Amino acid sequence: MTRREELYEACEDAIFALLMADFAEQEGRQLWERNQQLKRDPAFAVPEQSYQRGLDTIRRAYGAQRRSRIGRTAYGIACKVAIVALVLALMFTTAFAVSPTVQRGALSWLVRVTSVSADLSFVTPDEEIQLGSCSFPALPEGYTPTLQEATKFHVTLEAFSPENEMINMTVYFGNDTALSMDSQDADYIERVQINGHDGILIEKDGCWNIAYADLDQVAFVRLFCTGLSREEALSLIEQISIHSTE
């Protein structure tokens, strides 16, 4: 087909579109008159049932269209929500993969939510931690719990910082319990008063090892940590509390 033929056909098509539009208008006028005649013609009648069927068709069609459109729209929204969730999941997965901080935070949260164990759980580190019959203070910023253990004989909370500094807080219960602390070649040993109880503080190789005996609860309370100052270490152990089990 040549360019000239294409142009001719397009021209012919456009002209006929105009001509047929005019023709439709003319025919429409005649049809309107015909319709008026039919309305006046008592011999021409459409059964009521046939007439009603037409109205029913319109009602049914629009009802079906509505249901279909709502379904499609709801499906579209669900797809968009799913895409957003997928993107968030991918972002989270990426952050989880590259960031140790996110890994620790997510692990603490997930384990706390899903765990059914009363003996071992993870919690967010920025609030007081309840474990067994003991309460431990909020951990210093950056520390993540790695071990929480509560048995009949002891309750332990252990946490590490990103720099691998450690805090271990343990409460030992029982009349016959003996607590041994390494004081050999210690840099510093001091008797201290903690929460009104006699205790001992040992510094050795940059580690603080502090303990005291709670005679009311018949328990030893001990803190072992690295990377903290003396005051920080003392402050932590002072905040460990034992709830009465009676």
Add this chain to the structure above:
Amino acid sequence: MLTYLLSTLDDPDDQAFLTQLYKDYYLLMFATAKKYLPNQADREDAVQASMEHLIHHAGKLRTMSHYALLSYLVTTVRNTCFNLITANVRKERHLAPLEDNPEMDRIVDESSIEDLLTTLHRQDVMALVWSQLSEEEQFLLKGKYVIGYSDAELAASLGCRPDSIRMKLTRVRRKAVTLAAQQED
């Protein structure tokens, strides 16, 4: 969420528009169907099928002038009736297709260009030649230019291949132009 879903519903005016259209012109629709279908049940089916077509094109119908809308309405019913009639009966109704003629199949006929341009001055030219066109030719022109059928839809109704529609339309247009030119003479 529910509010958003409700906002996506069809324009309720479409339903009201079509309901009123049907109430005003159902007599005309049934009378048109009666021309082609002797059985009342068949007429009823044809009108229902026509309404379903109109429902799907409600948006377009609302933009049309009142008289053009009536032409569309009746053309739709007529085409639906044709589709309900068996293929054999429909073939009998239609004139035989124009014979294959390489000369006639040429798109550009220099003499017809002048005739074509002449037809522009006569708004009623199609009314003058309409009765001289066969039902198939009328169906093609109305289907293409009034209803807006695609080539595939036209082919399905005529029982031919979609790629033959273009040539059929060319022949019909040329015939109409030739008839119009004869009217001028």
